[in-house]
Amino acid sequence: MGRSASTTVEGPAFCSCVTICLQVNGTGHTLDCDARVSLLDLLRERLGLTGTKKGCNRGECGACTVLLDGARVNACMVLAASADGREVTTIEGLAADGRLHPVQQAFIDQDAFQCGFCTAGQIMSAVGCLREGHTTSGEEIREWMSGNICRCSAYPQIAAAVAAAAAARGED
Amino acid sequence: MRAFSYARARSVDDVLAGTRDGDVTLLAGGTELLNWARIGIERPHRVLDIGAIPELDTIEPLEDGGLRIGALAKLNQVALHAGVRSGYPVLAEAIVKSASAQLRNLATIGGNPVQRTRCAYFRSQDPATPCNKRRPGSGCAALHGLNDRHAIFGWTEDCVATHPSDPAVALACLDATIVTEHARGGRKLPVRMFHVLPGDDPAAHTVLRPGELITAIEVRRPAPASAYVKVRERESYEFALVSAAAAVELAGDQVISARIALGGVAMRPWRLEQAERDLIGLRAGSPEAADAVSAAFGEARALTSNAYKIPLARNTAVRALELAVMMS
Numbered sequence: 001m002g003r004s005a006s007t008t009v010e011g012p013a014f015c016s017c018v019t020i021c022l023q024v025n026g027t028g029h030t031l032d033c034d035a036r037v038s039l040l041d042l043l044r045e046r047l048g049l050t051g052t053k054k055g056c057n058r059g060e061c062g063a064c065t066v067l068l069d070g071a072r073v074n075a076c077m078v079l080a081a082s083a084d085g086r087e088v089t090t091i092e093g094l095a096a097d098g099r100l101h102p103v104q105q106a107f108i109d110q111d112a113f114q115c116g117f118c119t120a121g122q123i124m125s126a127v128g129c130l131r132e133g134h135t136t137s138g139e140e141i142r143e144w145m146s147g148n149i150c151r152c153s154a155y156p157q158i159a160a161a162v163a164a165a166a167a168a169r170g171e172d
Numbered sequence: 173m174r175a176f177s178y179a180r181a182r183s184v185d186d187v188l189a190g191t192r193d194g195d196v197t198l199l200a201g202g203t204e205l206l207n208w209a210r211i212g213i214e215r216p217h218r219v220l221d222i223g224a225i226p227e228l229d230t231i232e233p234l235e236d237g238g239l240r241i242g243a244l245a246k247l248n249q250v251a252l253h254a255g256v257r258s259g260y261p262v263l264a265e266a267i268v269k270s271a272s273a274q275l276r277n278l279a280t281i282g283g284n285p286v287q288r289t290r291c292a293y294f295r296s297q298d299p300a301t302p303c304n305k306r307r308p309g310s311g312c313a314a315l316h317g318l319n320d321r322h323a324i325f326g327w328t329e330d331c332v333a334t335h336p337s338d339p340a341v342a343l344a345c346l347d348a349t350i351v352t353e354h355a356r357g358g359r360k361l362p363v364r365m366f367h368v369l370p371g372d373d374p375a376a377h378t379v380l381r382p383g384e385l386i387t388a389i390e391v392r393r394p395a396p397a398s399a400y401v402k403v404r405e406r407e408s409y410e411f412a413l414v415s416a417a418a419a420v421e422l423a424g425d426q427v428i429s430a431r432i433a434l435g436g437v438a439m440r441p442w443r444l445e446q447a448e449r450d451l452i453g454l455r456a457g458s459p460e461a462a463d464a465v466s467a468a469f470g471e472a473r474a475l476t477s478n479a480y481k482i483p484l485a486r487n488t489a490v491r492a493l494e495l496a497v498m499m500s
Contacts, residue, residue: 011179011186012181012182012186012220013179014178014179014218014220015177015179016175016178018178035175035176035177035219036176036209038206059274062272062274065274068277072274072277073274073275073277074203074274077203079219079221081180081221082199082221082223125273128273128274128277132273142407143268144273145273147271147272147274
């Protein structure tokens with residue numbers, strides 16, 4: 001069952017500075033950055049997209065949730081280098097033609113925030129949750145939205161906003 | 173975080189070539205490695221990103237009726253796979269009860285068993301805190317410290333940590349196998365033997381060698397009568413205090429075979445082997461069946477702050493067994 005490594009020419013080339021091409025909210029970017037930079041820091045510090053929030057920076061709070069190739073992820077747990085060639089959607093990319101995304105509107109309608117720091121992550125997570133179809137009951141919404149912490153504890157309103165957005169899409 | 177260099181592997185051969193001269197850390201989902209690097213548990217010099225290797229994320233049937241799950245399959249992808257849900261509900265449930273939806277979109281089934289203990293002393297950023305897993309030979313701060321979440325089985329005075337994975341508990345219950353590749357030959361490792369108990373090496377987490385790549389996890393024939401119960405201090409997005417995976421086969425209401433693995437109680441998923449043997453022939457749900465499970469806890473040893481785990485784990489195991497029976 002062994003494989004011979006001698007069949008390959010050379011190993012991959014390691015670099016401490018990486019060149020990254022990625023699409024963010026439909027716009028292509030090519031950047032050089034340190035290999036350690038997270039997708040979160042790239043978005044905020046290099047592209048100026050500060051809507052994505054840096055909460056815990058260790059994958060526990062969900063404030064940095066973005067869509068990566070359409071799937072919701074914690075941007076703090078992704079190396080920018082790993083996002084090379086991929087598509088990212090942030091909170092800044094949701095509204096189209098000056099109109100709020102239905103999930104954004106649902107959060108306003110349901111008063112689903114207090115201080116607002118977690119809101120961008122909550123909304124991006126809710127968009128992912130809706131796409132996945134995990135919105136068939138209040139219990140399912142709470143389970144599949146549990147990766148987003150709200151220290152103001154607006155959870156009932158957040159769950160109501162996700163349910164309202166799902167109902168508006170005719171999914172419930 | 174100390175500076176490191178980065179490369180992306182395009183194939184398994186790339187990994188074997190890239191890790192040949194050592195000092196290379198593999199990156200898959202990233203949900204552990206990035207945090208290890210941030211708090212100094214790992215100080216990688218060179219990071220080899222295996223996340224984009226094609227065809228390592230497929231889930232396909234095996235000839236013996238089992239499933240081969242590619243190591244790079246995301247946790248959510250595995251949990252929502254129709255064949256996993258119908259044939260191995262214990263695995264689907266264990267995954268959905270792990271981490272958060274976002275993390276499960278990043279974390280891989282091959283990387284999950286490689287995660288390290290959540291012991292607060294292991295994860296401490298205080299260099300003065302002893303931990304034999306952080307600094308071998310320094311001692312175990314948890315033995316007489318904060319140990320309410322620590323082990324009741326298989327611990328020694330050198331380490332009382334538990335392994336935090338939920339999927340690994342289900343995979344141990346299912347007698348799954350971890351398939352690896354390595355420049356000097358791959359292996360098939362039973363999940364049950366993958367994690368190292370402190371009696372064998374208090375500093376180790378797993379039996380993986382440097383440069384060894386997990387390529388797949390294989391589960392044997394389906395176990396549709398199986399269930400996972402996770403007990404934690406909040407309803408979602410929390411590590412287990414204790415958990416239990418159970419799979420049964422019945423003839424009428426008589427137990428033909430039973431497999432039970434516990435999580436949150438040891439440095440590896442803890443199979444109740446004697447109880448599994450004693451359950452054979454008993455009536456499912458009978459007091460005798462519950463007694464057979466209870467007897468397994470005679471060898472449990474509490475630490476200063478976790479005696480509660482012994483009855484909790486016993487009750488969780490009985491509950492998982494009941495739920496597995498209800499699935500049959």
